[in-house]
Amino acid sequence: MEISDVHFMRLAAALQPSERPEEPIRVTIEQLSGLLCCTPRNVKFILRRLEEKALISWKPGRGRGHTSSLAFLRSMEEIQEDTFQELLVQGKIKEAIELIGAPEVSSLLRERLWTELNRQMGFHSEPEASTGQDVLRMMRNRHLERLDPAFVFTAFEAYIIGQVCNTLVSYDAASKGFLPGLAHTWEHSDQYTRWTFYLRKGVRFHHGKTMTADDVKYTLERLFQVDSHALWQYRDIAEVKTKGDYTISFCLSRPNLFFLHLIGSLYMSILPSDVVFSGIPTGTGPFRITNLNKDVLTLTAFDSYYGIRPLLDRVEIWFLPDRASSVRHYELSGPENDELMAWNQYNSSIDYPALGCRYIVFNLRREGVHHRKEIREALRIAYDRVALIRELRGSRYTPADSLLPWISSERQVQERPLKEAEELLRQAGYAGEPIQLAYPPKKEESEEAEWLEKRCHAIGLHLVLYPLHPGRSAEEILHNADLLIGEEVLEDDWEWGMMNFYKNRRNYLHYLFNPAQTELLDRETERIFQLTKPERVSCLLQAEQLARDNFWILHGCHLNKRAKLSQSLLGLHTGSFGFLDISRLWVKV
Numbered sequence: 001m002e003i004s005d006v007h008f009m010r011l012a013a014a015l016q017p018s019e020r021p022e023e024p025i026r027v028t029i030e031q032l033s034g035l036l037c038c039t040p041r042n043v044k045f046i047l048r049r050l051e052e053k054a055l056i057s058w059k060p061g062r063g064r065g066h067t068s069s070l071a072f073l074r075s076m077e078e079i080q081e082d083t084f085q086e087l088l089v090q091g092k093i094k095e096a097i098e099l100i101g102a103p104e105v106s107s108l109l110r111e112r113l114w115t116e117l118n119r120q121m122g123f124h125s126e127p128e129a130s131t132g133q134d135v136l137r138m139m140r141n142r143h144l145e146r147l148d149p150a151f152v153f154t155a156f157e158a159y160i161i162g163q164v165c166n167t168l169v170s171y172d173a174a175s176k177g178f179l180p181g182l183a184h185t186w187e188h189s190d191q192y193t194r195w196t197f198y199l200r201k202g203v204r205f206h207h208g209k210t211m212t213a214d215d216v217k218y219t220l221e222r223l224f225q226v227d228s229h230a231l232w233q234y235r236d237i238a239e240v241k242t243k244g245d246y247t248i249s250f251c252l253s254r255p256n257l258f259f260l261h262l263i264g265s266l267y268m269s270i271l272p273s274d275v276v277f278s279g280i281p282t283g284t285g286p287f288r289i290t291n292l293n294k295d296v297l298t299l300t301a302f303d304s305y306y307g308i309r310p311l312l313d314r315v316e317i318w319f320l321p322d323r324a325s326s327v328r329h330y331e332l333s334g335p336e337n338d339e340l341m342a343w344n345q346y347n348s349s350i351d352y353p354a355l356g357c358r359y360i361v362f363n364l365r366r367e368g369v370h371h372r373k374e375i376r377e378a379l380r381i382a383y384d385r386v387a388l389i390r391e392l393r394g395s396r397y398t399p400a401d402s403l404l405p406w407i408s409s410e411r412q413v414q415e416r417p418l419k420e421a422e423e424l425l426r427q428a429g430y431a432g433e434p435i436q437l438a439y440p441p442k443k444e445e446s447e448e449a450e451w452l453e454k455r456c457h458a459i460g461l462h463l464v465l466y467p468l469h470p471g472r473s474a475e476e477i478l479h480n481a482d483l484l485i486g487e488e489v490l491e492d493d494w495e496w497g498m499m500n501f502y503k504n505r506r507n508y509l510h511y512l513f514n515p516a517q518t519e520l521l522d523r524e525t526e527r528i529f530q531l532t533k534p535e536r537v538s539c540l541l542q543a544e545q546l547a548r549d550n551f552w553i554l555h556g557c558h559l560n561k562r563a564k565l566s567q568s569l570l571g572l573h574t575g576s577f578g579f580l581d582i583s584r585l586w587v588k589v
Contacts, residue, residue: 005079007036007046008055012076013104024057024071032070055079077109084113093117093137093318094295133313136582143319144297147281147289149219149269150228153506155489158266160317163299163583164206165269165283168197168216169260171493178260182211182270182284192255195263199246203306205272206288212245218273229506230267236529256529258536261496286310286583295319299582310583355490355497357400357408358448358556360437362483363512370435370482374428375461376551379435379483381421382455383554385413392451394444396557402544403488403498405558421459434462438481441467445485448556478511487559498540499528509547517552 014035017023029040036043050056059069080099087096099105100113145157149165152158168183183197203211217240223230239251250259262268275282280289286305291298299315360383362370369375385399398405399413435456439449449465456463466481477484486508490497501507502521510518524543528536547553 004046004049004053004055005083008050008072008079009076009104011035011056011070012072012079015070016072016076022071022073024059024069026067027070028061028067076104077106080105080109081113084116088116093316097295097318097320134311135314135316136312137316137318140317140319143294144292147279147292148226148277149266149271149281150223150226150230151506152266155491158491160297160299161266161269161281161283162285163287164281164285164289165266165271166285167264167266167268167270168199169264171261171264171491171496173492178264181264182216186260188259192257192259193252194249195252195256195259196247196249197263199248200306201246203284204304205275205284206282206302207272207275209272209274211270211272211284213242213248214245215270215273216248217242219268219270222271222277223267228267229504230265232503232505233262233265233267254530257532258495258529261493264493265496265500287315308583312582315582353397353405354559354561355405355492355494356403356488357405357558358396358445358485358487359400360483360485360554360556361508361512362552363478363481364514364517364552365478365512366482368435368482369428369430369433372428372430373551374424375430375435376554378421378424378428378430378459378461379456380551380554381416381418381424382459382461383452383556384415384455385555385557386415387455388448388451388557392444392447394447395559395561396444397560398558400555400558401548402541402555403490403501404494407541408555408558418455418459421461425459425461430461432460432462434464435482436464436466436480437483437485438466438468438477439485441469445487448485484508484512485556495533495536495540498544499525502540502543509553513552517547517550520546 011032015025015027017025029043032043032047033040036046038046047056047058051058055072055074057069057071057073061068080102084096084099087093087099096113096117100110100117105113140156142156144160145154146152147157147160147164149161152161166182168181169178169186170181171177172179180200182200182203184200186195186197188195197216199211199213199216205211205215209215220234220237220240222228223234236252236254236256237250238253241249241251243249250263252259256262269281269283271277272282280292282288284306286302286307287299287310288302289297290300295318297317297319299317301310301313303309360379362376364371370379385401389396389399399408401408401411401413437449437452439445446467449467453463453465468477488497488501490501502509502525504510509521513521521543524546525539528539531539548555
């Protein structure tokens, strides 16, 4: 923003009449000197500059002490809007966002500017580049967390790592099997105690190094060096052997029929052995990270990608936690589309049921009346899944009795009367003790927490709401909450996802369950790697039943995710966690 525009807005904010903005006002040089925080001599220079830009009309008073006449030829909102448009044209999204948040911007203008910014979130072609650049801008309603494959935790971070890095094999949801990745083929011994992978040749990392078996070995060793919470998957690996640059074998201490799931998980995203990890992964994937700060993540197409190069040249993901919707926006804008559709006018949308569900988990490490099974069952009745859908709807589409929608559909989830909950509280000897519910302060979670609070009040249970604002640690939840609203979204490889839910020590279950409960769950899944698929599924469902029947976990509803799209956005493919695979997107212009 030019300094003269800043001076204009400062004067207009203090002096411009709201009813008749162009009406001249009487001022003195001394008065303007105080507003602009400069000498009278500099005031005259500033006024002359504003006149040259046709922003004001200035008539100086004759003689010392006489007032002068100042008329504003444009409104402050006009200048703010023009400045905002200039910033967008220049691609200065951060400065544009800062302008929106400026205290001088009125609430009505702020909404208009947000709408205009939304229009910029979409496809843009930049013809000034020699070959043209196709750019997709997206908004994210939360800041980015840790982008380290060894510690990946949330769905969005896993999604980004999946665009930047590759694994040896990849799970294919359509065939329910595995496809070659960085390994073009593989084999195992008769007893499943030795797995050998044959690597592709000529695969390059983003910094230029050629990938070899040493990088695969380094990636696994790094998990142990940094004490990754994924180590439970790899403790059966007794030895890793490399034969030349393109063959690697994993020797196991016991049979493992599940090994492809483990080697294809995001934790085994292959990293280069010659780069010290500094928070930004260097991978072999279709996109490389070229910028990352608190405001924006920029992904740029990797021209030397061993697969098919992305058709988009650049993807910018802007973090706007105060404004962005929970709906995923992949809208297009640009000269050809602006007259046809605004940001909020969509050609179509896609809905896709997510694997997993929202749930409530009890903190069994914290003392309290919630250790009584009758009270947990009373909360099960209060947190009724059928009533949730009927009264709140939103993205909730069917009652959950499992993380897996098809398992839930086989069971008859029926609404139970609140009178039963009152009787359970009486049997438990409940005397009004407060029970604290922690929840992330997002729209639907907040709705559910407030809804549950009212239902608990109706049965005489004192539920205290405890919103989890950003920055609150798991230890804080552990010490202050009796129960927690969470959400688990499984990736396409749902077997691995369920296993990770029950065995990953960073998951809420391991933070909140006491050693007795954790030991029981571990016992259910102790030999799961040695089982065939039908046996594994049965084992996972038994672990789920253990937690469900003891009311350690209260399943809520399965959720329907939504993305809003333009008909010009092609190559749509929903990958794990329900995000569109941006490496396949292209735009018909």
